[in-house]
Amino acid sequence: xxxxxxxxxxxxxxxxxxxxxxxxxxxxxxxxxxxxxxxxxxxxxxxxxxxxxxxxxxxxxxxxxxxxxxxxxxxxxxxxxxxxxxxxxxxxxxxxxxxxxxxxxxxxxxxxxxxxxxxxxxxxxxxxxxxxxxxxxxxxxxxxxxxxxxxxxxxxxxxxxxxxxxxxxxxxxxxxxxxxxxxxxxxxxxxxxxxxxxxxxxxxxxxxxxxxxxxxxxxxxxxxxxxxxxxxxxxxxxxxxxxxxxx
Amino acid sequence: xxxxxxxxxxxxxxxxxxxxxxxxxxxxxxxxxxxxxxxxxxxxxxxxxxxxxxxxxxxxxxxxxxxxxxxxxxxxxxxxxxxxxxxxxxxxxxxxxxxxxxxxxxxxxxxxxxxxxxxxxxxxxxxxxxxxxxxxxxxxxxxxxxxxxxxxxxxxxxxxxxxxxxxxxxxxxxxxxxxxxxxxxxxxxxxxxxxxxxxxxxxxxxxxxxxxxxxxxxxxxxxxxxxxxxxxxxxxxxxxxxxxxxx
Numbered sequence: 001x002x003x004x005x006x007x008x009x010x011x012x013x014x015x016x017x018x019x020x021x022x023x024x025x026x027x028x029x030x031x032x033x034x035x036x037x038x039x040x041x042x043x044x045x046x047x048x049x050x051x052x053x054x055x056x057x058x059x060x061x062x063x064x065x066x067x068x069x070x071x072x073x074x075x076x077x078x079x080x081x082x083x084x085x086x087x088x089x090x091x092x093x094x095x096x097x098x099x100x101x102x103x104x105x106x107x108x109x110x111x112x113x114x115x116x117x118x119x120x121x122x123x124x125x126x127x128x129x130x131x132x133x134x135x136x137x138x139x140x141x142x143x144x145x146x147x148x149x150x151x152x153x154x155x156x157x158x159x160x161x162x163x164x165x166x167x168x169x170x171x172x173x174x175x176x177x178x179x180x181x182x183x184x185x186x187x188x189x190x191x192x193x194x195x196x197x198x199x200x201x202x203x204x205x206x207x208x209x210x211x212x213x214x215x216x217x218x219x220x221x222x223x224x225x226x227x228x229x230x231x232x233x234x235x236x237x238x239x240x241x242x243x244x245x246x247x
Numbered sequence: 248x249x250x251x252x253x254x255x256x257x258x259x260x261x262x263x264x265x266x267x268x269x270x271x272x273x274x275x276x277x278x279x280x281x282x283x284x285x286x287x288x289x290x291x292x293x294x295x296x297x298x299x300x301x302x303x304x305x306x307x308x309x310x311x312x313x314x315x316x317x318x319x320x321x322x323x324x325x326x327x328x329x330x331x332x333x334x335x336x337x338x339x340x341x342x343x344x345x346x347x348x349x350x351x352x353x354x355x356x357x358x359x360x361x362x363x364x365x366x367x368x369x370x371x372x373x374x375x376x377x378x379x380x381x382x383x384x385x386x387x388x389x390x391x392x393x394x395x396x397x398x399x400x401x402x403x404x405x406x407x408x409x410x411x412x413x414x415x416x417x418x419x420x421x422x423x424x425x426x427x428x429x430x431x432x433x434x435x436x437x438x439x440x441x442x443x444x445x446x447x448x449x450x451x452x453x454x455x456x457x458x459x460x461x462x463x464x465x466x467x468x469x470x471x472x473x474x475x476x477x478x479x480x481x482x483x484x485x486x487x488x489x490x491x492x493x494x
Binding site: 038045046048049052053054055056059061063065066067068070076078105106108110112113114121122123124126129130133134136137138140141145146147148149150151152153154161162164165167168169170215 | 277285292293295296299300302303306308309310311312313314315317323327352353354357358360367368370371372373376377380383384385387388392393394395396397399400401408409411412414415416417436
């Protein structure tokens with residue numbers, strides 16, 4: 001596979017830089033302790049604006065937010081907040097018009113942790129998932145938190161959209177492309193999300209996607225295992241240090 | 248299994264009501280077309296408050312919001328907005344201090360759709376995932392969008408936390424508990440998330456969790472398939488109409 005080899009040599013410098021950069025971000029000083037707040041509030045215009053105003057005025061830094069049951073009369077808004085006077089925020093929210101309840105809860109980062117995303121054809125996504133879930137189990141037992149999230153899809157446009165959307169998924173750290181033929185706009189999308197710091201592993205397959213990936217793996221189970229090793233802090237596996245990028 | 252059977256008979260009336268209610272919510276008039284907006288903005292206090300203010304003032308209804316790269320100097324905020332004057336919002340956001348770019352994008356609902364969550368021991372989570380991913384593939388080919396998201400975990404507290412947190416995951420529609428022994432606080436958590444309208448399927452296992460679930464399935468692959476069938480609009484499978492709740 002001379003084409004792949006050339007591509008990897010050419011890109012290696014940049015890849016190492018990017019991966020070290022990403023790793024550097026992961027190793028920077030831990031953020032302030034995050035607190036989860038769930039607010040149940042009557043659905044209506046401006047609710048999120050008023051709630052974020054309360055958090056802002058009491059010095060809170062919102063690191064994550066989710067809106068649930070938006071199609072119902074009472075909506076749940078879930079914040080993860082670092083810093084600020086949480087007790088005062090809670091009190092003010094409780095007095096806000098339409099608010100039914102305010103409660104503290106665990107953060108999704110603590111419960112589900114980092115996410116590995118697997119996208120492609122059903123047969124292969126399933127096999128990659130088997131490897132990834134088994135490996136995540138071994139790390140989660142040692143105190144890690146790694147989730148394995150998947151979607152089986154068909155078609156260049158659907159796949160390219162899904163790859164680009166990984167960059168908008170909270171806590172997504174790596175992507176495995178599991179298929180037999182992927183190229184064109186999917187390759188472009190892979191390069192875009194890699195530029196944003198996402199690690200991309202591709203099965204060895206037809207099309208140009210393997211050339212664009214950080215790592216190419218032939219066995220789907222191994223691809224899943226390697227992807228989890230690459231994002232686990234409890235593993236001593238660093239894609240940037242690999243001499244070979246095709247397995 | 249007389250204990251299970253009794254439990255199912257006792258709960259059946261309530262279960263049917265709740266499932267029909269959930270289904271009714273799913274079938275209500277579709278919401279206004281959702282537009283995705285990605286805003287890249289210098290990280291700092293009050294950013295979300297100012298952005299939501301712009302959306303509120305121009306009549307937008309925020310159905311989903313996510314904050315990405317919150318540990319970096321430039322943060323991406325991703326909104327899904329129904330209604331309102333999107334073009335004017337874009338213009339005002341572009342003029343907001345610290346904003347680098349504003350762009351439209353596809354919504355996560357369109358790209359990843361409904362989510363099935365699988366939680367439990369690695370070996371069994373992997374087998375349920377195989378069934379669920381294969382079945383999701385078949386529905387996604389026919390125009391559905393179903394994702395299969397998993398986390399392997401050990402320990403009553405971790406599992407109970409993860410079950411409760413499913414209620415805070417956007418687009419989560421059903422949960423499969425895949426293990427060999429689950430009870431205690433996990434059972435409580437199952438009853439709580441069922442009360443919030445989530446469909447819960449349990450493998451046939453030791454402990455009290457099967458008694459608390461909507462459906463009990465012995466074969467993990469079939470459990471994954473049934474879970475996807477239950478949330479797919481392209482399937483004619485309705486848990487509420489089943490006479491048997493243990494398979």
